[in-house]
Amino acid sequence: MKYQKLFQQYKLNGIQLENRFLMAPMTRSRASQPGDIPNALMAEYYAQRSSAGIIITEAAQISQQGKGYARTPGIYSAEQIKGWKLTTDAVHKKGSKIFLQLWHVGRISSSKVNGLQPLAPSALTAQNTSVYIFDGAPNGDATFVPVEEPREMTKTEIDTVIKQFVQGAENAIEAGFDGVEIHGANGYLIDQFLRSNSNKRTDEYGGTMENRIRLLIEISGAVANAIGKEKTGIRLSPFISFKDMNDPEILETIMLAAAELSKLDVAYIHLCEADWDDAPQIPIDFRVKLRDIFKNTIIATGNKTPDEGENLLEDNLVDLIGFGRNFLTNPDYPARVKQNFSLNKISDNHTLFGGGEARGYTDYPFF
Secondary structure, three states: OOOOOOOOOEEEOOEEEOOOEEEOOOOOOOOEOOOOEOOHHHHHHHHHOOOOOEEEEEEEEOOOOOOOOOOOOEOOOHHHHHHHHHHHHHHHHOOOEEEEEEEOOOOOOOHHHHOOOOEEOOOOOOOOOEEEEOOOOHHHOOEEEEOOOOEEOOHHHHHHHHHHHHHHHHHHHHOOOOEEEEEOOOOOHHHHHHOOOOOOOOOOOOOOHHHHOHHHHHHHHHHHHHHOHHHEEEEEOOOOOOOOOOOOOHHHHHHHHHHHHHHHOOOEEEEEOOOOOOOOOOOHHHHHHHHHHOOOEEEEEOOOOHHHHHHHHHOOOOOEEEEOHHHHHOOOHHHHHHHOOOOOOOOOHHHOOOOOOOOOOOOOOOO
């Protein structure tokens, strides 16, 4: 078989995976309204893709305040927990594992989405950044609106967010998930605290790199204590600077955070890597250094081909390979890789954030 490593079983801190394909988190905006409730259509979508060794769901907001885009699912109400049980039951019946991604978007939001002024480490608006709503546009399209000026978080609000991440993690376990992934990437709240250009605080959560990683480490430690370190993963994006997140200190900051996360013995670090055509490549020396600093599982996601993924696994630079769009359009993606079958393409970009329909969501064919 060509891809020996990709199809090899793997133990993720005691959780047995049937292969090293990871279905990456992708926001699809199909939650039922009102209440941002996961539904049977979402369960069907994830169950179709359960030949992945592990699935990381789309991000679920830990509170109404943490919501940044329309129709994204939550994990803070009893109805949301009940709705997610449909997904976990369906995926487990197919023999896969599934983690829930937890997020708070921070300043990447608008009152048009959640009715609230955004919160952030500092009162700095993300430039040239938009979120989306559904306002009756043709074809059910999402309508993009600019983010609004955030309010600087108080210490009480920071404490509240930590507790909300913990409650979200506990709710996820109640809903049947095998673990959670804390979203610390892509310009959202935790990433905003990590970066010197978006975090201008002068208290214990700002200034030095040690202070800027504090929120990430406190949330990670609190979640690990609540549900188990083997069920706690972290997503980071050191080489991604969109959403006005260009910080010259971020690589050093990420390495400092990785050392602290290793001390916490969390299950994994999931690198969200740039996936556009001319995106910067992650230097090998960064991967080698991260492997040396962080002792547990490392995941790489970012438009990898199976060959690229296999090479990273063979070189022992990462342990799992995340695939996003290929799973979106090919529910049987691992089988297609094994058999060298052609891949489905995105049928209609209008359906990426398509509201409540199955079209472009659960209707992609199996080979």
